[in-house]
Amino acid sequence: MKNSILRYVLVLTIIAVSSGIALGFFNSVTAEQIAANRRAREVAAVQRVLGIDQFSEKVVDGKKLYTAQTPDGELVAFTCAPSGFSGPISLMVSVNLEAETVRRVVVLEHAETPGLGARIQESWFTQQFAGKALKDPFVVKKDVEAITGATISSTAVTRGIKEEAARVVALLKAGVDGE
């Protein structure tokens, strides 16, 4: 009896230890590549939304911002995640700081209904924000065209952009004044 319990413990220990070693090994082999993939995805999204390859990063008040100088003026890109119809909608937005206009909007991730809310990804919808002044009302069905049958998703995106853009611009202005 005692012998068999000893054997159980021994077998389980050997299996657990070898599994730990195997996982540690695979972790050390893949960790770098996984981190590189994550970084590549982030960089690609920023480049897409800024429309330029070179940008710098900074953290202001806990918010990560990506900035770039272009002939049109200084651009800043940031992410925001307003609540949509069935979960957060993850967006990346770029704003022209001098003109105070939205430059581009890219939908990164969402869980909206296919065929309805999911159409927030379509270019006709995101492109209507390009060049829009931040002091515009940003009201769906007035100055923003809504997706038929997906007013909640459309409103979420519209409001998310306006609110976060206003916050980011205010953060940057406060930073400049404080210096």
Place this chain on the structure above:
Amino acid sequence: MLQGLFLILVSSALVNNFVLSRFLGICPFLGVSQKVETAVSMGWATTLVMTVSAVVTWTLERYFLLPLGLEFLRYVVYILVIASMVQTVETVLAKTSPALHRSLGIFLPLITTNCAVLGLALLVSLKGYNIVEAAVFAVGAGLGFTLALSLLAGIRERLEWADIPAAFKGAPIVLITAGLLSMAFLGFTGLVAQ
């Protein structure tokens, strides 16, 4: 605070019902839904294990895996916690409440491989909940599972008397019924924003 917890509860039980919209726990959903009575028992047993294991895995994640940088052991640790929680719940029930143990006993071992339990533990760490939110999320998920299971069982009891075409007898009609239930639950989307 309380409002936030309530939203988590409603969202995990109805809006993002584990079975009908997240597809977690389909095996017991199809397998243990012949009778309402057993379905309800299975539901309670699962809710109990879910809540206990969500709290334990949360604690281990926070105070053991993350500080030591052992995130790569997460899946192994989680599933072992679930398997031992199932064992513990079974032993405790057998000692303290033999009647409850008799009615839930045969379902307990099945819960280890119920993907809703592991899925819940993983979702908690993904969503970055605190321990109270994790427990509420687990209770809500368990209630939603119990609800879906007993609803399907109620319909299946009636289906016994229905004249179903030969090819649809058994699994096909159950799957289609589940589809209709899931469609009804779609009505909850947008009820609360997560």
Place this chain on the structure above:
Amino acid sequence: MNKEFIKGLWKENPTFVMLIGMCPTLAVTTAAINGVAMGLATTAVLVFANVIISSLRRVIPKAVRIPSYIVVIASLVTITDMVMAAFFPDIHKVLGLFIPLIIVNCLIMGRAEAFASKNEPKSAFWDGLGMGIGFTWALTLIGAVRELFGAGTVFGQSVFGSSYQPVILALLPPGAFITMGLIVAIFKAVELSYKRRLHHASRPVSDPGKLSVGQ
């Protein structure tokens, strides 16, 4: 080709005949390509788990076999998860939570318990490969059907043309249950007519609609 390999493809198909591993089957099959990816990831875990468990079948005492299998399977799934995140990041992102959930796919635990623990590694390998491929083609078929009706495409290739109004329901959760139900019914109808033709044959035909707890 041997019989351990063949049985998983049709006669004991894990998805359409045994109805196990339903969670990933319903959850990830919104497109054919997801079905292929999920199926192959599961096949990889299944083949390795079968071979390892079968090789250790004389070493692992019966009383502690379940925890031992769980550790082996969970480790293999973690490795699969890391490899996919490193080398196939896009598909890893789509499958998300359902990669770790391969651990509790009843198919893997079921084959470990019912086959690998009783047979030598070579048959366990073929059993795992056959079951895995059976699972993969089933997921691919469901994914293709849902994608066809839900988006008018298969593997991203347009089938119905641009004037097609997609049936969004097929991509939503109810569509998963209903599509699966209809495919199993078709399977069953085929088996029933086959059975009728073999009226005098004594060999019983397996019942595709039989529900088992599957765990």
